[in-house]
Each structure stands twice: as C-alpha cells, then as structure tokens.
Amino acid sequence: MLEINNLHVKLEEDDKVILKGVNLKVEAGKVHAIMGPNGSGKSTLSYVLSGRDGYEVTDGSATLDGVELLEMEPEERAAAGLFLAFQYPVEIPGVGNMTFLRTAVNAQRKARGQEEMSAGEFLKVVREKAKALKIDAEMMKRPVNVGFSGGEKKRNEILQMAMLEPKMCILDETDSGLDVDAMKLVAEGVNALRDEGRAFLVITHYQRLLDHIKPDVVHIMADGRIVKTGGPELALEVENNGYAGILAEVL
C-alpha cells in the first residue's frame, strides 16, 4: 500500500538533512510501528508524507497504491486515502468541531466523485462514532481542539480518522500525553478500524501503546534511516534495553 523508497529530506530553511534514505513498505491490512530515539526523523517522516510545508524532498519517492504522494497537495493526499493523526492536534478557534468534520468528510467525498453526505446522515454516523470514543455532544459543538485536554484532542483525532475512513493511517505519537485509560480508548478506536484494506503506521517512543495496538512489523529509526526491522519482539527489546544496544549493533 505505502511504499517509501530512498527518501531524502532536508529542512527548507537551513540545510539540515533529516531523512537520509528511508525505505519502507507497508502492506494492506498490516500494522507497522516505527520506534526510535528523539530526533531520529519519525515525525518529519509523517509530516513529509502528509505534505506539510517547510521540508524539501531531495531524493526518493513515496507512493500510495502506486501513486506518487510527494507531488500532491495535502488535500489531494487526504482524498487519496492518507491520514495523519497529529502528535499535537491544532486548535482552530472559531471553527466548530462538527462543522470541521462535516466539511472534511464532504470535501473528500467530492474529490472522489461521491455524493456529499446529508446533514441528517452525517449526524447519525458521527454520533455513533463519537459515542464509542466517549466524545460528548458538547465537545462536538466547541471549536476544533480549543480547550480540549490532551486526551480529548487525541480522541478527536481518532474520531476524524473514523469518519474519514482513510486506507493509510499514520499515527504520530498518539500515545503522548495520554493516561492509561485514555490510551486504551484510543487504541480501541484504532483497533475497531483495522481491516484487510487498511494499513497503519504507528509512530511511538514506547512499547506500551503497542500492547494495545498489536503491530505486525516493528521498525527502528535512527539518524534519518530505518536501521532495523523485525516482529513485535523488537519493541520489547527496546523496552527492556533501550535504543543504545540496537543502535550500537547496526550503526
């Protein structure tokens, strides 16, 4: 589904190179995790894939179902089925959460040549999905992420994912700032979306999220490259021994 080849990226403003040849292949139906120390380029990878400004791709490619992502606008990538759950969800004062969601859902449907969802139909679906994530009506009325707690923001990201039904979901440190209960709720939301046609790329520092979202493949990222790939046991190794051992072995 997602195929990244030899991806090199530097910051636009200074000449700092962040990604130095990332290779990654994620198959449909699978959950891949990326772990790695701070500054290894995990978040940059997620931003570059979703089309954030400020990065320059100097080499390589990233395709979704064979279509090059890196040349698309962010909204085109979303319409193509890519979704990034943000590490720091953005607050948008003045835009109601419900309006935001409905605008996004209908914009994607329109881009795919589907009919827009009626207000009634949308409301029915969103209520059901919000309930599962313990997002109440009050939160839907408030401006996007404004005054939300850390946990509420992350749940709101998962709600967006559930409504938009992307095929490739990237979760950027979705566990950061969450207590155990909130993390379980988020993980349940993610697990409910797992199916044959959908893939996940879960970026995290810690093993604990992976206790709830069981990965098929675990990658270790360091210094802008995937340096090791293995099964779920790799995450446990990190948890027990830290990154130092693995990095010493591969670098």
Add this chain to the structure above:
Amino acid sequence: MAVAEAKRNAAEARLSALALPQGGWTGVARAEALARLRAMGLPGRRDEYWRYTDPATLVQAEAAHAALFDPQDEPMVFTSFDRVKVVFVDGVFDPAQSDDLEAAGVELLSRQTADIHWAQSLYGVLETRGQTPVQRPLAALNTAAATEGVLIRVTGKAAKPVSLIYLHKSETSDAILHHCVKLEEGAELTLLENGPAAARFNKVLEVEVADGARFHHIRTQGRDHERRAVTHIFARLGRESLFKSFTLTANGVLTRNEAVIELTGDDAVAHVAGAAVGDGDFHHDDTVFVTHAAERCESRQVFKKVLKNGAVGVFQGKILVKPGAQKTDGYQISQSLLLDDHSQFLAKPELEIYADDVKCSHGSTSGAIDETALYYLRSRGVPLRQAQSLLVLAFLAEAIQEIEDEALAEDIRSRLESWLARHGQ
C-alpha cells in the same frame, strides 16, 4: 489660522453645492446645525481625528464618479425575512418599491406632518451632544442638509423589522439621509439597512433607547467598489436598555463609520460590532466613542477586518468612563487579518477612565492566516481555498456572534462566504 480658514472655506464650498431644506419642524435644528458646521468647518487631513483617513472626497463639493456595480445573480441580503421595506434610490424615497409605511408606523422626514413632536426632541439633538469632546462636522452637515430619512417611534415590540434598502442607480449621486428612531420604555425594534446608497453617501442615525427598551441594528454596506460613505450613529441609552449594532462592509473605496454611544441609565448594555472585508482599493474606518455615564453598564466593541491587495483598515475606538460610572464593564477588541504584505491596519484604541471601580479591557492585533491551522485543515482533505475561507470566517466569527438573531447571522455569513468565493479566498 490658515487651517481653520481652509476648513471653513471647505464648508462653504460644500454648502454652495447643496440646496438646503428650509422651514418646517426641522427648521430650527437645521439652522443650528448650519451654524455649528460654519464654526467648525469641514475636516481636513491635518485633523487628529482624521489622521488615518483622508476626508477629502467626503468633503469636496461634488461627489466623485462611482461606477455601478453588478452583483450578478446574487440576491440582496435580508430578502427572505418578513420586514417593512423602505427603499431609497440614490437617496430618494421610492414609494413604488416600498411597503405601506403608514401601516408600519414609519414616517418620512420630508413629509411635514404635525405629529412629529417626539422627533423634534431627537432630530439633531443627539448629533449635537456627540460634537463634544470630538467635533464631527460631517454629521452637522448632515443635520443641516439631509433631504430624506425615516422617523420611527416604537412603543411596544415591533411586529416586523424595518428594513432600509439603499439602491445606487446614478454614477454621480450624492445622498444625505438622516433617520431618527425612538424606542419608548420597554419597546423593541430591529432595524436593517443594506445597499450602497449612492456614489457618495452621508448618513446619520439618531437612536434614543428608553428604559428597558431593546434596539437591534444590522446593516451591510453594499459591494460597490467605487462608492464612498460616511455614516454616524448617535445613540443614547436609558436604564436597563440594550443597543446592539452590527455592520458588514464588503468593498467600497472609502467608508467611515462612526458610532457615538452614550450610556446614561444604569445597567444599560451597548454592543457595537463590525466585520469588514476588503480587496484592493478599499479603505475602511471604524471610529467608535462609547461614554459610560451611569453605573453597572456594559459596553463591547468588536471589530474585525480582513484585508488583501493593499486594502487599508482603520480603527479608532474609545471608552470614556465618567466620574461616578462605577462597576462599568467595558471591552474593546480590534483585529485584522492581513492576507498579504501590501495591506495595512491602523488601530488607535483609547481608554479614559474617571471612576475607580471599573473593569475595562482592550486589545488590538494584526496577523496573517494561521499556516498550521491551514495545513491541518488541508491534511483532512479540505481544499486550500475552502480552508482559507473557513479560517477567515472563523476570524470574523466573534463579530458576527454579536447578531442575536441566528437567522440574520446566517444571512450575513452566507453573504460573506459568497464574497470570499468571489475574491479567491
């Protein structure tokens, strides 16, 4: 005193181009206004109060040419509301397009009927009060020279909003309208205004809101690019009364909207808000003066401007808290969203407080569109232009929220959306 002389000369030149209405029940008020104007002269660029807005084209004897604007297939605002329509074409009342005014209790200034003694205590009276501490010569000119206007006295809850519709058909029209509205104790009225009015428009609205009365004012100023307008609202509020005014300005080469509001009864509430969107040759000036002269009153000034391609926004807002106006709650915010580096926002917020137990806050900001929010919206599949439009509307939301009636607010929002769509936002 060369400056004062130049100002007086400008007034004489302007007056010489006008046919001043004489006699009738407004005769005395007009004569007094003329004397006030002659003493003050008309404003020039060197007046402190006109520092950010050049009054030359508002002052000059003849109105500058203003091409008619084609709104294409877009309907005007307020069309879906049940209302009493009063139509003016280039400042001239048009009975054919208007509803039955008599049935609605609306009088015309030009009709010299007898039963307007209430208006006699209002016409030019609030304007005169509004001349201190700051001179407003263009309002005095209006009182002296207005050719038409409505006189509305409400004693209960008005059955329908009164809707003043200003059509612009002549490229050189120069309209001067003066309206008086009196809300008696406990009365309630919604006044709507829309349309560009004329090539040049000078309008005064005097509003007396008696104890416990509620006045709602919502206006849009028309999308004609070349029109020029100077408007004044003079309002006096009684005990526990409410005054709410919202203005949407889209386009217009020059607009100066002054609001002069006096809270004279305890526990009164005055909110004045504006949303302005300008693209290119657009200069928009909100000048507001709120005087707290009673206890426990609340005032809010909320002004938002979206500017692009060299558009200029001005805000001069003042809260004056008089001695004894304890427990005053005053709030003032003026903000601009600058969509490029060529546009400009000039703000002069002022507080002057002579009471020791008050709460007053003010803020003023200028900023660009939030790139992170834009990226976030786009990452969810919202196309760039739609995302920008959402963020612009979000920026304006605080001003639009000042409209209490949700259906009217929605009408204003959809008007804004269509403007944004036309202007590539």
